[in-house]
Amino acid sequence: MAPRSYSSPIREEASAQTRRRIVQAASTLFSRDGYQGTTMPAIAKEAGVSVQSVHLAGPKSALLMAAFELALAGDEGTHPLYERPALAEIMALPPAEALPAYARFLAEANARTAGVDRALYVAAETDAGVAAAVDDLNRRRHHDLRMAISWMEAHSLLHGDVDADERAEVLTHLVSPATYRFFARERGWSDERYRTWLLDAIERLVMRAPA
Template sequence: MDVEGGTMSGRKPYASPLREAEAAATRARIVDAAAKLFVRDGYAATSLKAIAAAAGVSVQTVNLHGPKHALLAAAYERALADREGWASLNDTDPMQQIIAEPDPERLIAMYAAFMTAANARIAALLRTLRAAADADPAVRDVYAAIDERRLRSIREGVALLAARGVVPADRSDDATALVTMLVSTDTYLHFREAGWSAERYREWLAAELRRAVAG
């Protein structure tokens, strides 16, 4: 084997920025197409062939990015935080900007705005995910993992506020329970379906979050 040009050289394969960008763009098209079809047609009724057609790629290419339940998980992650693969919502860029805010009042207002917009983006997809979880064990696992990350992210956020003295030391558990309820997609949908505007919900959420963390 050619030590200079082959794998024995120990050199890493050349990574082309252009090729990586093209691959990322293809991935984004596939996940976005899948998300729209899952919401419009339902998870079970959406085929990989339909996703391929909507994304403008081959079925083989979709298969490389699948299986289907993985595309559903990726669609949810992208809708919530504009990227995939995060272990905690607090690790994403939007939440890092919020966490970096030193003023507690401003931080809570930013978080309320973020969660209002995030719930608007994920509401339809979350309904699809829940419906599919009833019939598909793989999707059920996806939903369980999403819910676990959601709860962990909230616990971490409340712990951060407690460390800053915003949440009283003896109120962390209560504050976590209240924040979990307040920022849930179900709560968002309850008020939106009752006729509230997104702005009214955001203002209400910010006020209730302040009360929840302060006790």
């Protein structure tokens, strides 16, 4: 007789909570110390778990991507951004409410991911696995923002005769964590000022055709 499989919801919940602590700790350290400066024992200490638990959660490169995904939208995975609860709620709003909410979400997400995003791109220069993950992230990011352009088009928010892919590329630049880092970290803008600029830039540079 085959052994009976046993699943405990309590055990599974505890395991999920442990993983979340590990990934959150990794996010903190990658943002502060970079990829090379972050060690598995340091993640374990920050998370309050054993080093073995951290290794069981995945290699450092996988934890780096998991840290970015968790910081971005509150959950892990490569599913499209518009399928995540926060974005799905925003896309269900009337356009007059959705656009400010979208800009606010992106601004807050960039504030959370700016450090991990920088660690990702630095690590990609020397780690082939991270480089492949960053390439995949960029493809998914462009797809997510192309869907945002489609949403704007469906709600008659796009004006002029500019190619939708070009608008998606402009939007990708505007909402990138790197753009946030320039304004908020290098130029010292407040998050509120950046959020106001972001909404205005989307309306001027994405929704309207150039003169």
